[in-house]
Amino acid sequence: MAQPRACADPLTILYRGPLASCDYDCGYCPFAKRRDTPEQLRADRAALARFADWVTHAPDRVSLLFTPWGEGLVRGWYRRTLAELSRLPHVERVAIQTNLSAHPRWTEAADRTRLALWATYHPDQVPYARFLDRCRDLHARGVRFSVGVVGLPEHLFAARRLRADLPADVYLWINAAEGHSYTDAAAAEWTALDPHFGFSRHPHPSRGVPCRTGDTVISVDGEGTVRRCHFVPEVLGNLYDGSFRAALAPAPPCPARACDCHIGYVHLTSLPLYDVFADGILERVPAPPKSAPRATEGGASGAVDRLGD
DSSP: OOOOOSOSSOEEEEEEOSOOOOSOOOTTOTTTTOOOOHHHHHHHHHHHHHHHHHHHTOSSOEEEEEOOSSOOTTSHHHHHHHHHHHTSTTEEEEEEEEOSOSOGGGGGGSOTTTEEEEEEOOTTTSOHHHHHHHHHHHHHHTOEEEEEEEOOGGGHHHHHHHHHHSOTTSOEEEEOOTTOOOOHHHHHHHHTTOTTTHHHHSOEEOBTOBBSBTTTEEEEETTOEEESSTTOOOEEEETTTTGGGGGOOSSOBBOSSEEOSHHHHTTBTTSOHHHHHGGGTTTTOOOOGGGOOOOOTTSOOOOOOGGGO
16 A cells, blocks of 8 residues: 655545536536436446545545536435545545535435535526525535535626525635626625635636645546646546655646636635635635635636536
8 A cells, every 4th residue: 555645734636537417507517418328327436436445545634525527416326425435534524516406415424524515506507495495404404515606697696695595604605707707896796795706706827836736636537547636637647556646746836827717726825715715625615704815806816617616
């Protein structure tokens, strides 16, 4: 077995297997209403089982964020796997991006002190009352979660309504819509709902900027191929043979011109987002306001979170 990393921080792993099917039909999503074949679903299930087995026997403390292209929680193997991994003593956090179309009752089997959900509300895909009930159910069960909306003009009313009806301690984030620019007046409307919207308004220059990806954060696909993040194609090695470990380096500079997705730019050392979110990095839950600096319009800010990423 590979030796543990000589690092005080847990290894954060963003896992994205082959699953690409979704039960929603969002116009801004290339995977809307895609149907995986039975063979593709079996391959995804097998890949997830292999990854879970590695995590179970990992020599590191780990934190996990599942970022499927499709909707994972409508699949029983994702619900069971997240619940099982949350109960492992060396797993510090298990989080997943989801549209909440699966009922939260499955969380009863999890350690809800370590499980977390990153939920996206799609106003034209689900009845408002149903989505709000799911949020209230999660809150009553004590599950950590954030809720977000893509910042399209036609979503503003729904986002305002959701902010008014959510429990006050549930963070509502707003993602800048891909290809959409915001006037200062429009940005102010979204910032009134999400004080950190400024980080999502514009892309972050990232080439040469030190980043935690490739150091304490890695991306893993269904074959176990390790990259520093989802947005840098260079392969560091493989998770299952341990070859990726030799390629890890302290805060390596990013090779990309810009970073425009929250799950990427949140790890840039040039941004204060590890202070903003503290132990809620994976589920996008900010630290209490007194320790959370806000984005400013004059400073570096981020852009487009595709598909709620």
